[in-house]
Amino acid sequence: MLPIVLLSVFGIVVLFLGFSKSKNILLPATLLFLLVTLIANFVDWNHQYLYFNDMLWGNNASMVFSGIVLLSAFFVVALTRGFEQEGEAAQPAEYYGIMLFSLVGAIMMISYENLIILFVGVEILSVSIYILTGSDKRNLRSNEAALKYFLMGAFATGIMLFGMALMYGATGSFVISDISEIIGTRAWNEQSQLLYAGLLMLLVGLLFKVSAAPFHFWTPDVYDGAPTIFTAYMSTIVKTAGFAALYRLLAGSLASLQDYWFATLATITVLTLLAGNVTAVYQTSFKRMLAYSSISHAGYLLIALTSLTAKSQSSILFYSLAYSLSTVSAFGVLILVSQQQASNNYDAFNGLAKKNPFLAFVLAVSMLSLAGIPLTAGFMGKLFVFTDAAQKGTIWLLVVAILASAIGIYYYFRVLIAAYFKEGDLATIRIAPFYKVVLIIVTTLTIVLGLFPDLVLQLV
Amino acid sequence: MNLLSLLIFLPLFGAALVLFLPASQTKYFKWITLGFCAVELLAAAVVYHYFDLSNPSFQFVEQTDWITLSLGSLGAVSIDYLLGIDGISLPLVLLTGVVMLVGAVSSWQITSRQRAYFSLYLLLTASIMGCFLALDFFLFFLFFEFMLLPMYFLIGLWGGPRREYAAIKFFLYTLLGSVLILVVMIALYLSAFDPYSSLNAQTIVHTFDLRYLADGHNYLPNSLLNGLSAHQIMGLDARLFLFLVLFAGFAIKLPVVPFHTWLPDAHVEAPTPVSVVLAGVLLKIGGYGFIRIAYNIFPDAAAEYATLLGILGMVSIVYGGFNALAQSDLKKMIAYSSVSHMGFVLLGVASLTPEGLNGAVYQMVSHGVLSAMLFVVTGVLYDRTQNRQIEAYRGLAKPMPAYTTLTAICFFASLGLPGFSGFVGELFTLMGGFQSEFMPKWIATASTLGIVLAAAYFLWTLQRMFFGPLWTQKGVESLLADLTPREKIMLLPLAALTLVLGLFPHFIFDITSATITEFLKKFSLN
């Protein structure tokens, strides 16, 4: 509860700070606020808590999930550099404020006990991101992305709500643990049609948010059109929060119905893996490739979700962390390079290694981690996810996932080929010291977690 | 620090040194690399010195807990930093020391981006050593897959004109192999447990320790890979199926026909020192993987499929030989001869006889030395004229007598002339093939064709390039200087080594025989 209250207050404070003359204070203040929230997030450590009339629930795992979200937000905010580059039209105070508010939604999605909170959390997060997507007001691409995201998002929310209503009709409760109990004990066969339909629609709504196929069509356009820094923001935070919410729903209340949703979710997993990986191969824009890669990573996370074994939660947790770290550093490099080259294409990276060995190295580690090469966090994440599938005994799912990850190598390495093997005229890019520190921390974390994954996993 | 850890961390330390020295010290990078490779060889020799030849089990064992994950109701999984060496890995560790040193000398010609090159080279050394020393399957896999990265960049950055294609092809092929290995690893992890830790911890502790994985008693009852449970995958017994998957993974690395197509491309584009390392050591990891992992864990399946594997070995030998005969590029010809020679390794392993297995390990060492030499020889010519076509030269013996002598030695050694190491390796693997109870005799009989083919393509090449009046395609006679002292330093010890190994093969057999005798007891029950 504490982080939610703190973030709300801090968000308002940041908005007021925006009135002051010195805009330079905004970035450090936001970072400080995020750090305070990150620490406050863990005050309930080792306690299972219920707040707001049993509407919010939390334990160590949900705190770690919130921690991942806050940490990713911290890194992304650190990479904004106070929005100096965005020009006159930028409203840094509002952006920071909205970012802080959106985190409230993310944390609510992670630790809901009542479906009302899930809905409110999804909406807080989504509405904030609609605004951030369209924040580049004069840019038609940004406008278009915002409108697409908004219309599609509202549409998905409608479907999700209808699902919740049907589930309520079938079980008579919005509370996760009650629903689980009712499904487990009572003879609810009468309303089973309502329950299945509701479950399906609720899943569709949430899967839309994490951009699983076939509900992924908005992702590339929105990711491509949004300002890069906000693309980084949404690809890390929405995904982590979305999967935490999905896990909570499936494990918390619907685990006993696994036979019913397994086939559906497994089909969606395979579709997501194929759609993400195969389409990513044909992209010429690095940014758009990252959008498809985020779809494919949703697929890997879905494997753990579909299998739903005792360790699925820790797999999802580790995978989201690994994915968030690598994504942040990939976008961090992209921001610098695209500023220099005014392009998001692979060609923009040509010859990066020659004058900017540091950036090339950061990019390499991040791509290797996304591709799942050993000694990076991404490899461990994939390994855990794959063992989940093996544990459940779904070998065919494992085979698809492995083929998909082999395809992944190809497009992740394309940018490395451009950076290391191609000739280019990229000049030395000046990196602000703080920016550099963030990239170093993220890269180090990626490697350290690849070597010692138990550092994080023993928390849960 | 234990000696084996030293073998892994010494090159890593060297890589870090190269990476962090200021750019003004660039001229010392190659000396640093050479120094570290020399110390590495020395350390390997020290291991050999203290190695107890009569002891068949693992020696110098070093174990540290690395990753321990609690899985809640599913027990726990423990991954160890576990190193050890026995009669099968020691010859290969020694070989690695020699080949990496030769490669370091051969790297003298690298002039661009030296910092990156030499740190990657040392990184590669460390991960190859790690592969041969790891006793934890997970640790082995990490080294095995991590090795691809330095190799990818070494080919992609310093390679020939089609280097990007060759590098990504190499990467994707071998990655596919390691992905297959990963599948088996996951299945093993679900099935096997560590009996001692499980007893202490009162819960099931899953393990990747190869020593436990090799024992059928350590598999959970009714788990996927328990020998007594009747799980099936795609209509095949689970153990048999996963053995084939694992086999395919290592077969790509070895390479066995039909998984070999990455090798010629990688060799043609790679710079000389990288070719030396690739053929000299990297391919051996495939053969080592067969013995240490696939056969060790799935002896029942290995015996079951001996005929199939023998046929694959035979096909590699013959197909590689015919292909080598048809090549016009010297380097491609040698690459295909590698395919053919590594086929003998597979034949020897598949035979499951003492002769076959000892011969297979011996053949790996012998081929490591010889292929290193062959690629250095090719590199010498390519450095001078930038042309590797066999038809482009005639009568090289006149301007380059020392070069011709050494080339002839390594060609004759490779084609299996008695007195050189190639002969012993082929002889023993074929003897294994003939004596094997697990496969029909005609496989070994057909494999002998490989020796005839080797004689044909090596002698034919020798005749076309070196004999007759001097002639070159583009009139580059003036560039054909004889060997420099640096090149002699590389070639002479290798030539001596192949001769010594050929005359006194017991150097290798003394190391391997005790371990292999013990190893074969697993199969005598069947």
Place this chain on the structure above:
Amino acid sequence: MFSEATAAIPDVIQQVKIQHYIFLATALFVIGIVGVLTRRNAIVIFMSVELMLNSVNLLLITFSAYRSDPAGQVFVFFIMAVAAAEVAVGLAIIVMIYRNTRTIDVGFLNKLKF
């Protein structure tokens, strides 16, 4: 349906069967979906989404009444409040686009393509 809870529900409500409400809500919802998928005008699409939300409200109230359980009606308040906030942001986005392009036809938006 809901036989064990009917005792607590007033007769006035029971006169109309719950199925009718469910069919009505579903029909409205489907009309909303069809509107989103077929219309080209951003405002009309948006109105269709609102129709979907309102059909959900109707459904929730129905279940709430037939179960004598207030939770569903509480949820409706949340939906109304959040939907209002969403309208504000959505209309702002549409206005922004109108300023830049002088149109709100979604077919006009084709800068981003696969």
